[in-house]
Amino acid sequence: MAEMTVDLVAVERKLWSGQASFVSAQTTEGQIGIMAGHEPLLGQLVEGGTVSIVSTDGERIVAAVHGGFFSVTADTVRVLAESAELAGEVDVDAARKVLADASASDVELRAAQGQVRAVEATVTD
Numbered sequence: 428m429a430e431m432t433v434d435l436v437a438v439e440r441k442l443w444s445g446q447a448s449f450v451s452a453q454t455t456e457g458q459i460g461i462m463a464g465h466e467p468l469l470g471q472l473v474e475g476g477t478v479s480i481v482s483t484d485g486e487r488i489v490a491a492v493h494g495g496f497f498s499v500t501a502d503t504v505r506v507l508a509e510s511a512e513l514a515g516e517v518d519v520d521a522a523r524k525v526l527a528d529a530s531a532s533d534v535e536l537r538a539a540q541g542q543v544r545a546v547e548a549t550v551t552d
Contacts, residue, residue, distance in 0.1 A: 429463035430483045433504045435490060437511040443488050449481040450504045452497055461499055468499040475537030477545045478506050489514040491545035493538050510538075514545040522546075 433447040450461040453476030461468075472478070472495045480488040495508035525531050525539035 431461075431463040431502050431504055433480055433506070435478060435480065435488070435506045435508075435511065437492075437495075437508045439510070442490055442511055442513055443480065446483045447480050447504070448483055450497075450506075451479040452492075452506065453477055454497075461504055464501055465499050467501070469496060470499075471496050472506070472508060474534070475539070475541035475544075477541055477548060478508075478511075479548060487549070489545045489548045491517060491538070491541035493541060512542070512545075514549045517542045517546050519543060519546045 430446045430448055433445060433450055434441065435443040448462065452459055452470065453473045454470040455473055456470065459470060472492050474494050476492050478490050478492050482488065490511045490513050492506070492508040492511040497504060497506040519542065522539040522542040525535050526543065
């Protein structure tokens, strides 16, 4: 199985780094899947999106990301988010309260939507 080095980094910390067989991200151009050997690419992440990584040992890592970009070479993927959190770190009840709050800002709503999507992506596996 072909593998690539993947780094998932937010401004405040590195969330995950290792070898992976697949990366999926929500971009301003749509959902994209990356495997080793992919053409070089630079993409912009959506506000309130998700990134999913399948490690070479089969573990699926899902994170809620808010803005940023990713770069792809034949053997590396670097995800550089403005902010991000792993699905297991999300307070889903708090995120759902933001979604139900009519006074929440667009930025808060998009972040909460990404958080809920990340958690739901781990539950459906």
